[in-house]
Amino acid sequence: MKYLVGIDIGGMTIKGGIVTTDNQIVAKSVIDTRTALGEDVICQDICDLIHGLIDMAGIEKNDILSVGVGSPGAIDTNKGLVLIAVNLKFNNVYLAQKIEDLVGIKTVVGNDANCAALGEYILRDTTAKSMAMITIGTGFGFGLVLDNKVYCGETYGGGEMGHSTLVFEGEECSCGEKGCVEAYASFTALHNQIDRFIAQNPQSFLANYPKKVEGKELFELAISGNKEAQILVDRFLVYIGQTVVNIINIFDTGLIIIGGGISKSSDYFLPKIIEYVDKTRFCKISKLPEISVATNGNDVAIVGAANLINHI
Amino acid sequence: MKYLVGIDIGGMTIKGGIVTTDNQIVAKSVIDTRTALGEDVICQDICDLIHGLIDMAGIEKNDILSVGVGSPGAIDTNKGLVLIAVNLKFNNVYLAQKIEDLVGIKTVVGNDANCAALGEYILRDTTAKSMAMITIGTGFGFGLVLDNKVYCGETYGGGEMGHSTLVFEGEECSCGEKGCVEAYASFTALHNQIDRFIAQNPQSFLANYPKKVEGKELFELAISGNKEAQILVDRFLVYIGQTVVNIINIFDTGLIIIGGGISKSSDYFLPKIIEYVDKTRFCKISKLPEISVATNGNDVAIVGAANLINHI
Numbered sequence: 001m002k003y004l005v006g007i008d009i010g011g012m013t014i015k016g017g018i019v020t021t022d023n024q025i026v027a028k029s030v031i032d033t034r035t036a037l038g039e040d041v042i043c044q045d046i047c048d049l050i051h052g053l054i055d056m057a058g059i060e061k062n063d064i065l066s067v068g069v070g071s072p073g074a075i076d077t078n079k080g081l082v083l084i085a086v087n088l089k090f091n092n093v094y095l096a097q098k099i100e101d102l103v104g105i106k107t108v109v110g111n112d113a114n115c116a117a118l119g120e121y122i123l124r125d126t127t128a129k130s131m132a133m134i135t136i137g138t139g140f141g142f143g144l145v146l147d148n149k150v151y152c153g154e155t156y157g158g159g160e161m162g163h164s165t166l167v168f169e170g171e172e173c174s175c176g177e178k179g180c181v182e183a184y185a186s187f188t189a190l191h192n193q194i195d196r197f198i199a200q201n202p203q204s205f206l207a208n209y210p211k212k213v214e215g216k217e218l219f220e221l222a223i224s225g226n227k228e229a230q231i232l233v234d235r236f237l238v239y240i241g242q243t244v245v246n247i248i249n250i251f252d253t254g255l256i257i258i259g260g261g262i263s264k265s266s267d268y269f270l271p272k273i274i275e276y277v278d279k280t281r282f283c284k285i286s287k288l289p290e291i292s293v294a295t296n297g298n299d300v301a302i303v304g305a306a307n308l309i310n311h312i
Numbered sequence: 313m314k315y316l317v318g319i320d321i322g323g324m325t326i327k328g329g330i331v332t333t334d335n336q337i338v339a340k341s342v343i344d345t346r347t348a349l350g351e352d353v354i355c356q357d358i359c360d361l362i363h364g365l366i367d368m369a370g371i372e373k374n375d376i377l378s379v380g381v382g383s384p385g386a387i388d389t390n391k392g393l394v395l396i397a398v399n400l401k402f403n404n405v406y407l408a409q410k411i412e413d414l415v416g417i418k419t420v421v422g423n424d425a426n427c428a429a430l431g432e433y434i435l436r437d438t439t440a441k442s443m444a445m446i447t448i449g450t451g452f453g454f455g456l457v458l459d460n461k462v463y464c465g466e467t468y469g470g471g472e473m474g475h476s477t478l479v480f481e482g483e484e485c486s487c488g489e490k491g492c493v494e495a496y497a498s499f500t501a502l503h504n505q506i507d508r509f510i511a512q513n514p515q516s517f518l519a520n521y522p523k524k525v526e527g528k529e530l531f532e533l534a535i536s537g538n539k540e541a542q543i544l545v546d547r548f549l550v551y552i553g554q555t556v557v558n559i560i561n562i563f564d565t566g567l568i569i570i571g572g573g574i575s576k577s578s579d580y581f582l583p584k585i586i587e588y589v590d591k592t593r594f595c596k597i598s599k600l601p602e603i604s605v606a607t608n609g610n611d612v613a614i615v616g617a618a619n620l621i622n623h624i
Binding site for chain 2: 156
C-alpha cells in the first residue's frame with residue numbers, strides 16, 4: 001500500500017498527516033510553528049514530524065509516494081519556492097528542496113488556501129472539474145481549482161479575489177487600497193459594519209446589548225429572529241453574494257464552496273446567497289453551479305496538501 | 313505544406329482565411345452574414361466561402377488540417393455547439409458538426425472574443441503562457457488564454473469580466489444589473505460620462521463644442537491638451553486601469569492586451585494605465601505583466617480561429 005504525506009504550515013502550528021491514496025488519514029499530528037527560530041529549524045521540525053507520522057502509522061518510508069506542503073504566502077509551485085510568507089518570516093525559501101533533502105522523499109509546495117480548496121474538492125463527490133472556495137474569516141480567503149489543477153497565476157500572484165474591487169473607491173482595505181472584496185465580505189468588515197450601525201443608532205437593541213456584538217453573536221441574533229441583526233447580516237450576505245456572482249461571471253466554476261466561521265450558520269445564509277446569485281448572475285442559460293459550505297475540517301488542508309503533486 | 317482555415321462570424325459579415333502553420337494568411341475573403349435566412353443558409357455560405365478560399369489559395373482540400381470558427385455567443389467548445397448567439401439568431405446550433413458535414417474537414421468552434429484574443433496571443437512574440445485581452449468598444453469585451461488554452465468556464469459561461477462588479481450598486485448596465493465594469497469602461501459608458509459632464513457644466517468648452525463630442529473626439533481633445541477632455545478621459549482610464557488591476561489580482565496573466573478604438577490613442581493612455589496598475593495592484597513582488605495594445609487587425613480573429621484546435 002502506498003501513502004501520501006500532507007503538511008499544513010500555519011502561523012501558530014504545523015499539522016501533518018499520512019493519507020492513503022483513497023484519502024483516508026491513517027496518522028496525524030501537530031507541532032508548534034517555531035517561527036522565531038527561522039526556516040532551517042522549521043524544516044527540521046517538519047522532517048521530524050514526518051518521521052514521527054511514519055512511526056505512528058507503522059509504515060515504511062519507501063511506502064510514501066510524496067510529501068505535499070501547504071504554506072501561507074506567494075508560492076512558486078514549479079520551483080517549490082516560497083517567494084514571501086510574512087507571518088513565517090520566509091523570504092525566497094526553496095522549501096520543497098530543503099524538506100526533500102532532509103526527508104529523502106519527493107516534496108512539493110503550494111499555497112495553503114489552494115491546498116485547503118483542493119482538499120475540499122477531493123473529499124467531495126463532485127463531477128465538477130473546477131471549483132472556487134471562499135473563506136470568510138478575518139480576511140477573505142480564496143482558493144481555486146481549474147480543470148483539476150490548483151490555479152496560482154503566471155507569477156504566482158493570482159487568486160487574490162479578496163483584493164479585487166467590489167466597490168470602487170469604497171471602504172479602506174487592509175491592503176492599503178479601497179473597496180476590495182475583503183473590505184466588505186470579511187468578519188473584520190462585518191465588525192466595522194456593526195460598529196457603524198451602533199454609532200448611527202444609539203437607541204437600538206444592538207447598541208444596548210449587554211456585550212459587544214461580534215460576527216458570531218450577530219448571526220445568532222439574526223437566526224433567532226432579531227430584525228436589526230437580520231438587516232446587518234442580510235446586507236453582509238449581499239456583499240458575499242455579489243462576490244460569488246463575480247466569481248461565476250468570471251470563472252464559471254462548477255462548484256463554489258463557502259468556508260470559515262460563517263459556514264456553521266448555513267441553514268440561514270445559504271438559501272439567501274443562492275437566491276441572490278441565481279437572480280443576479282449574468283449568463284442565466286448556463287447551469288447554476290453547486291454552492292455549498294465547507295466541511296472546514298482540519299483534515300481538509302492535510303488531504304489537499306497530500307494530493308497537491310497530482311494537481312499542479 | 314499544410315494549412316488551417318479560420319472563420320470569424322460577425323453580425324454583419326463573415327470573414328475567412330487560409331493560414332499556414334506558421335500563421336501567414338495566404339488567402340482571405342469576406343461575405344455578408346445572411347442572418348435572416350437562418351443557420352442552414354449561413355452554414356452553406358461558410359462552406360462556399362471555404363471552397364472559394366481553397367481555389368483562391370490554389371491548394372488542395374486535403375492540405376487543410378482543420379477549420380476553426382469564431383462565433384459570438386456562449387459556445388460549448390467540446391461539442392462545437394453554439395448554445396445561444398442572439399445577434400445570429402442561433403439557439404443550440406451544433407455549428408462544428410454542420411460545417412464539418414458540409415465541408416468534409418474537421419471543424420471546431422469557439423467564442424469570437426476568445427478567438428481574437430488567441431490570435432493576438434499567437435501573433436505576438438511572447439513567453440507569457442497566459443493572456444487577457446480587453447476590448448473597449450460599445451461594450452467591454454474580454455478574451456482569456458490560460459496556460460496556452462482559451463478559457464471558457466465549466467459551462468461555457470465564464471470570462472464575463474465586463475459583467476463583474478466594479479462599483480457595487482453603481483450605474484445601470486445593459487445587462488440589467490448595476491455597477492458592472494461595462495457600465496464604466498466602455499464607449500457607451502464614456503458617452504454617458506460626457507453627457508453628464510455637459511449637463512452639469514453648461515458653460516464648459518465641451519458643452520459648447522460645435523458638434524456632439526463622442527469618445528473619439530474626446531480622446532483627440534485630451535491629446536491636444538484640452539483640460540476638460542483630459543479630466544474625463546483620465547477618469548475613464550482609471551476605470552479601465554482598476555479593471556486591469558482586478559484582472560491581474562485575480563488571474564495574474566503574463567500579458568494583458570487592450571484593444572478597441574481606444575488603442576489608436578495608446579501613446580496617451582498606455583503610460584497612464586501602466587502607472588495606475590503598477591501603483592494599485594496587490595502582489596507587488598510579482599512581476600508587472602506586459603501591458604500593450606492590440607494590433608486590432610481583422611486578420612487576428614482569422615488567425616485565432618484557425619489555431620483554435622490546438623488551444624482548446
